[in-house]
Amino acid sequence: MSQTETFSGGSKAFHWVAAVLVLLMLYGGFNLSRETATWHFGFGLIVLTVMVFWLGWRMSKPRPALPPMPRWQEISAKSVHHLLMLCVTLQPIFGLMMVTTSKREPVAFGVIPLKIAQNDTINGIGNFLHGVNGRLLLALVLIHIAAALYHHFVLKDNVLKRMLPFAKG
Template sequence: MQSDQADLFRPYTAGYDGVAKFLHWLVVLLISAQFVIGWTMPDIHKDTRPDGLIAWHLGVGATLIAAVALRIVWRLTHSPAPADVSPSLRIVSNVTHGLLYLALVIVPVLGWANASSRDWLIRLFGVLPYPAIAPVGSPVAHEMGDIHGVLAWVLFALIVLHVGGALFHRFVLKDRVMQRMLP
């Protein structure tokens, strides 16, 4: 048993590469910031201006869109060796990861569409402007803001499921799956 525990702390060589790990943890940081900002920023109404925490939410969102895009491109071009898990766990993992990626794309894009409909400029690092993806005043894009808020909670639930799965691997199965993404 002692050697099994020591085994869990050795580096896992068949895991994700350094770029994948960096992008994963960058997205974790940005999503964490978005939830904190989103929960504390004022409600958005018809005449709300993108100032203060709302401006921060837009800026972090622009960075998140870029980081997720890079992460998807990297993942599609640099697949790690599959984890040594049962076929049923592999299915659960693939479905959960697929839904996470989908939510990580849809939630920010809906927020971007809502911002575009309000004629709010989205800029990466406050410099590089993103194009508007909805016409100013679009009622559909305004509704996308509400959907953005609801799906953010779905994303949160998927994150909890993902973290729970990692902890299940570490403490229940006592395998090395979680170590694949640790620095």
């Protein structure tokens, strides 16, 4: 694989940090309890921070070109990637809409107070959007993983290898 075919170390780091966080957050979100909520809120803030920096990184660094593939796959790949970035960025924002306007006194990591002012309307909108976006995010993650595995095991191309943490460029 040439350097132009693989992602930079920074891009790989952002991808895998975000991937681990998103998987943890999806698991935690679908299994939320009073005991785990404070961690979910805290890691949501970290996800938002990672995404802001990653989006800045992506705008300043060229991405390697996609390998040759049918046009429908190229459109699908770009669509899923853009939707993933959008949904992962919006998810903590929708979460903040909920917790900052909650009736309760939510805290992140047990120490960072998140409530600004109770507002049932904004809370309800945030709750709805967080739920819908979370399900869409799960679907996109599954599509993304399935596509990477399809490229690796069926097509046997370098699509997955170029994003693996220790793959050489």
